[in-house]
Amino acid sequence: MLQARHVSISFGGLKAVDDASLAVPAGSITSLIGPNGAGKSTLFGILSGFLEPDAGSVSFLGQEVTGLAPHRICRLGMTRTFQLAQPFAGQTVRENIAVGSHLHRAQRKAALAHAESIALRVGLSGRLDRPARDLTIAGRKRLELARALATEPKLLLLDEVLAGLNPQEVSEMSPVIRSIRDGGVTVLMIEHVMQAVMNLSEHTWVLNNGQLIAEGKPADVTRDPRVIEAYLGRGAAERLRTSGNEAHA
Amino acid sequence: MLELSILFPSILNGLTTGAVYALIALGLTLIYGVLHIINFAHGALLMIALYGVFFLNAKLGLDPYAALPVMVPGMFALGYALQRFVIGRASHGKDENILLATLGLTLVLENFALYAWRSDTRTIETPYTFSTVDVAGAMISTPKVVAFFGALAATAILLAFIARSDLGRAIRAVARERQGAKLVGIDVEHVFAMSFGIGLACLGAAACFLLPAYYVNPQVGNGFVLIAFTIVVLGGMGSFAGALLGGFIIGVVESVGGLWLGESLGQIGIFVIFIAILLFRPQGIFGART
Amino acid sequence: MKTLYAILVLCGAVALLPAFVSSGVVLNLVIMTLYATLLGQAWNILAGFGGQYSFGHAAFFGTGAYASAALQVHFGVNAWLCLPFAIVCGAAVGALVGALSFRYGLRGSYFALVTLAFAEVFRILANSVKFTGGGVGLLVPLKSSALDFQFQGKAGFLYVILALTLAGFLLSWWLKHSRYGAWLTAVRDNEDSAAALGVDAFRVKLQAIVISAGLMAAGGAFYVQYFQYIDPHLAYGPAVSVEALLGPIVGGLGTVFGPLLGAAALKLLGELTRNLMGDAPGVSLMIYGAVLIAMVTFLPRGIGGLFQRLAAKAP
Numbered sequence: 094m095l096q097a098r099h100v101s102i103s104f105g106g107l108k109a110v111d112d113a114s115l116a117v118p119a120g121s122i123t124s125l126i127g128p129n130g131a132g133k134s135t136l137f138g139i140l141s142g143f144l145e146p147d148a149g150s151v152s153f154l155g156q157e158v159t160g161l162a163p164h165r166i167c168r169l170g171m172t173r174t175f176q177l178a179q180p181f182a183g184q185t186v187r188e189n190i191a192v193g194s195h196l197h198r199a200q201r202k203a204a205l206a207h208a209e210s211i212a213l214r215v216g217l218s219g220r221l222d223r224p225a226r227d228l229t230i231a232g233r234k235r236l237e238l239a240r241a242l243a244t245e246p247k248l249l250l251l252d253e254v255l256a257g258l259n260p261q262e263v264s265e266m267s268p269v270i271r272s273i274r275d276g277g278v279t280v281l282m283i284e285h286v287m288q289a290v291m292n293l294s295e296h297t298w299v300l301n302n303g304q305l306i307a308e309g310k311p312a313d314v315t316r317d318p319r320v321i322e323a324y325l326g327r328g329a330a331e332r333l334r335t336s337g338n339e340a341h342a
Numbered sequence: 343m344l345e346l347s348i349l350f351p352s353i354l355n356g357l358t359t360g361a362v363y364a365l366i367a368l369g370l371t372l373i374y375g376v377l378h379i380i381n382f383a384h385g386a387l388l389m390i391a392l393y394g395v396f397f398l399n400a401k402l403g404l405d406p407y408a409a410l411p412v413m414v415p416g417m418f419a420l421g422y423a424l425q426r427f428v429i430g431r432a433s434h435g436k437d438e439n440i441l442l443a444t445l446g447l448t449l450v451l452e453n454f455a456l457y458a459w460r461s462d463t464r465t466i467e468t469p470y471t472f473s474t475v476d477v478a479g480a481m482i483s484t485p486k487v488v489a490f491f492g493a494l495a496a497t498a499i500l501l502a503f504i505a506r507s508d509l510g511r512a513i514r515a516v517a518r519e520r521q522g523a524k525l526v527g528i529d530v531e532h533v534f535a536m537s538f539g540i541g542l543a544c545l546g547a548a549a550c551f552l553l554p555a556y557y558v559n560p561q562v563g564n565g566f567v568l569i570a571f572t573i574v575v576l577g578g579m580g581s582f583a584g585a586l587l588g589g590f591i592i593g594v595v596e597s598v599g600g601l602w603l604g605e606s607l608g609q610i611g612i613f614v615i616f617i618a619i620l621l622f623r624p625q626g627i628f629g630a631r632t
Numbered sequence: 633m634k635t636l637y638a639i640l641v642l643c644g645a646v647a648l649l650p651a652f653v654s655s656g657v658v659l660n661l662v663i664m665t666l667y668a669t670l671l672g673q674a675w676n677i678l679a680g681f682g683g684q685y686s687f688g689h690a691a692f693f694g695t696g697a698y699a700s701a702a703l704q705v706h707f708g709v710n711a712w713l714c715l716p717f718a719i720v721c722g723a724a725v726g727a728l729v730g731a732l733s734f735r736y737g738l739r740g741s742y743f744a745l746v747t748l749a750f751a752e753v754f755r756i757l758a759n760s761v762k763f764t765g766g767g768v769g770l771l772v773p774l775k776s777s778a779l780d781f782q783f784q785g786k787a788g789f790l791y792v793i794l795a796l797t798l799a800g801f802l803l804s805w806w807l808k809h810s811r812y813g814a815w816l817t818a819v820r821d822n823e824d825s826a827a828a829l830g831v832d833a834f835r836v837k838l839q840a841i842v843i844s845a846g847l848m849a850a851g852g853a854f855y856v857q858y859f860q861y862i863d864p865h866l867a868y869g870p871a872v873s874v875e876a877l878l879g880p881i882v883g884g885l886g887t888v889f890g891p892l893l894g895a896a897a898l899k900l901l902g903e904l905t906r907n908l909m910g911d912a913p914g915v916s917l918m919i920y921g922a923v924l925i926a927m928v929t930f931l932p933r934g935i936g937g938l939f940q941r942l943a944a945k946a947p
């Protein structure tokens with residue numbers, strides 16, 4: 094459904110994304126993991142049109158979308174969320190979601206009604222008429238998800254919608270994401286919460302220093318020595334293996 | 343084609359005005375560089391400084407150049423107080439609010455001047471008002487020559503101060519990394535107010551150099567606001583060297599442009615430069631694209 | 633819907649005014665308040681709803697004023713026909729300024745300064761060109777007939793400015809209740825988020841400045857008919873830009889009634905100071921400046937916001 098081929102981008106001297114290629118099959122929940130500063134959000138920026146890659150191309154539903162403006166990409170059916178949830182502060186939760194609903198609904202009434210149904214799906218029903226600025230972090234993450242969902246995307250790019258939530262909130266959100274996929278929306282999610290990655294996603298990509306270093310089933314990937322080293326530093330895989338063996342023994 | 347005999351004095355005149363422009367723009371760019379705010383009242387505050395010099399001369403008979411030790415600290419104190427008690431409280435985290443507040447300040451100052459001192463345009467007479475200096479065959483008025491060197495000297499003192507003094511170091515630290523400066527114990531609010539004060543002190547000095555060859559009325563600041571902004575964006579917001587060079591460029595463009603197009607149309611050139619720079623090269627002509 | 637009824641009742645009440653009040657002074661005050669409301673509504677659409685603060689709305693006002701005046705003076709066109717022409721010209725200038733500024737991503741203070749510079753460029757041009765009468769300005773020929781958009785008494789002008797402000801009210805109301813309005817406020821609050829949700833921010837802002845400029849130009853055309861005179865300073869000077877932004881800031885940014893509330897409050901304040909201090913030059917503008925600083929500092933949501941807060945606190 095989504096394909097990135099050899100995309101690279103640098104900021105000044107820093108290669109934030111370096112010759113990365115990845116694919117997201119339709120109907121899946123795919124995850125993108127990697128240590129802090131690996132370039133995950135930057136890659137999302139390229140996929141969603143906010144950043145223009147120095148090299149490489151992105152195609153979505155068989156169509157070339159490299160360098161297309163973000164709103165055009167959204168209109169094709171790919172909607173992203175932001176890691177730092179930024180609600181339209183002056184507006185209520187309902188109005189916030191309705192901005193997304195308006196993409197396919199010209200009528201104000203229809204959009205507001207649709208916003209309500211979306212709020213129900215992500216568990217924001219009780220807070221529809223609150224000003225968005227009053228929401229907690231968890232509430233803002235839900236709103237970020239709800240707004241994106243309201244555009245009725247075919248592919249959702251979720252940038253750390255679970256980060257900053259407590260375990261209780263994470264376990265509340267996980268079924269929401271699964272139900273979104275079951276509703277026919279393909280999901281690509283950046284996530285640090287490993288338990289959620291394991292639970293939710295069928296396929297995962299690992300980014301480190303701008304390069305994709307591994308891919309596969311989450312359970313396999315997390316055993317990959319390259320991945321462990323990327324997260325924990327050089328030699329960590331070795332140490333982990335020996336200490337792990339001892340622990341299991 | 344213009345005769346060299348007209349063009350040369352015109353360029354010299356432009357350079358003398360440019361030096362004073364540079365001094366004014368330096369104050370503006372310092373405030374921008376440190377506080378990241380645009381002081382829209384810069385022109386109106388220059389007007390106040392010009393009235394200060396005028397009244398010191400008219401009421402106390404003080405020579406405008408001798409007014410420097412009064413005007414520079416006076417404007418500094420005004421700036422410190424303004425930032426502390428008025429402008430610093432208006433922002434609520436939005437830079438548009440600062441712009442609106444300093445616009446309000448402009449209205450207050452301009453109309454106060456209109457109310458208190460009427461709309462008359464005033465000039466001062468000094469023994470050297472009409473004397474000239476021969477610069478390579480071109481006759482340049484003495485006050486303009488003094489303004490040129492005075493503005494350059496003031497600029498040099500300011501730059502040395504920023505580069506060498508403890509306060510200068512604190513100012514540079516805050517300009518570069520506000521949060522970090524706070525962490526190492528710099529009183530950021532104080533540095534903000536000091537910077538604003540120094541920015542206005544530049545206006546105090548500029549007014550002393552300007553008035554002998556210029557005039558003052560309540561609207562006089564208007565003309566300077568956009569010119570100062572143009573210089574600042576031309577040189578790159580927050581850049582001292584850029585403001586200096588930008589001042590000379592604009593001074594010459596205005597003077598030579600005026601020769602070609604006449605006084606009022608010549609001004610258009612400056613605004614067109616301003617618009618074009620903001621649109622196409624917001625980092626200034628000397629800044630690197632980031 | 634409640635807002636819509638309130639708008640209609642209010643405008644209906646003002647429309648009845650000439651039947652009961654014949655004092656030219658009172659009617660003039662009402663006309664000038666509505667006129668300030670119109671300018672405020674124009675500015676409010678772009679800044680209050682769209683978040684783009686212009687310091688140079690005079691560029692649109694003056695273009696409307698000159699378009700109408702020049703057509704009448706040089707070509708003898710009927711003044712009523714000049715009104716739509718003025719609106720189109722103002723909107724075109726808005727499109728030009730907007731297309732340039734928004735295409736190159738100008739925001740915040742930079743947008744404000746660029747609009748101001750545009751207004752200044754127009755002022756200097758108007759000062760130097762024959763077509764606009766140079767520094768002398770243009771005098772609209774006296775006709776004194778309703779067919780020529782000139783009226784014997786004040787009532788006629790009252791109806792015209794009332795109709796224009798009604799249009800401003802309806803536009804503002806529409807922004808509160810339409811997809812376009814939702815997009816515009818979304819762009820105001822966070823451009824990136826809006827773009828991620830499929831909103832074409834450039835287009836939305838461009839449309840806002842065109843609407844805003846058109847309304848402002850209508851104000852300019854009205855001014856020319858009411859005072860029968862225009863010059864570069866009146867048309868493109870900073871006073872008009874300030875008048876346009878002051879009302880909404882005082883009354884409440886991004887609200888339907890803010891511009892009216894602000895215009896009325898400022899007119900009241902103006903009259904008050906005139907009674908207390910006489911007609912001394914500068915006094916009222918000085919107070920307006922202080923009000924502007926005070927509003928930004930203490931009441932960023934305007935008088936309207938204050939009312940709302942008080943109403944929310946009341947049991």
Ligand SMILES: Nc1ncnc2c1ncn2[C@@H]1O[C@H](COP(=O)(O)OP(=O)(O)OP(=O)(O)O)[C@@H](O)[C@H]1O
Pocket residue numbers: 104107109127128129130131132133134135136176
């Ligand atoms: N606009 C930018 N300009 C300069 N450097 C940038 C920019 N955006 C990102 N970077 C740098 O690129 C690198 C990758 O950043 P990115 O935000 O993509 O990482 P990430 O994988 O999302 O990390 P995290 O898990 O912390 O969100 C970082 O070193 C960051 O500092």
Ligand SMILES: [Mg+2]
Pocket residue numbers: 133134135176
């Ligand atoms: Mg990230």
